[in-house]
Amino acid sequence: MNDKPMLILIAGPYRSGTGGDPQAMAANLARLEAAAWPVFAAGHLPVIGEWIALPVLHSAGAGPTDPLADQVLYPTAERLLARCDAVLRLPGESAGADQDVATARRRGLPVYDDVAQIPHRTAPREELRTEPQAELRTAPQETV
Numbered sequence: 001m002n003d004k005p006m007l008i009l010i011a012g013p014y015r016s017g018t019g020g021d022p023q024a025m026a027a028n029l030a031r032l033e034a035a036a037w038p039v040f041a042a043g044h045l046p047v048i049g050e051w052i053a054l055p056v057l058h059s060a061g062a063g064p065t066d067p068l069a070d071q072v073l074y075p076t077a078e079r080l081l082a083r084c085d086a087v088l089r090l091p092g093e094s095a096g097a098d099q100d101v102a103t104a105r106r107r108g109l110p111v112y113d114d115v116a117q118i119p120h121r122t123a124p125r126e127e128l129r130t131e132p133q134a135e136l137r138t139a140p141q142e143t144v
Contacts, residue, residue: 012090043121
């Protein structure tokens with residue numbers, strides 16, 4: 001395997017099946033984000049389209065249920081896929097995630113259905129921490 005870390009797009013439901021409910025969308029985003037650590041722990045760099053698209057929407061004065069969202073969410077994923085090395089497709093119905101998978105396959109990128117399928121890489125020596133982790137420091141307590 002190539003020792004270069006892969007940039008892996010984590011794709012799955014975000015708005016799908018939520019009916020625009022902010023709590024349901026937040027739960028979907030949390031599920032996408034839960035896959036970020038295993039991707040990182042395998043030696044790669046995880047990315048989720050919403051990490052980029054949501055601030056873009058916010059700066060335009062819009063949100064994920066605004067009509068502008070379709071003009072930002074899908075193109076963001078498309079642009080990200082031009083830079084990504086692979087896709088991790090999480091379970092659940094999602095037209096956007098299905099589109100991401102189709103784009104990845106068209107470009108010849110690997111598509112993983114489970115984090116266990118992602119090849120682990122050995123971190124180069126310069127990535128390994130050589131000094132002990134600094135102790136967590138807290139602010140001094142004020143006395144009354």
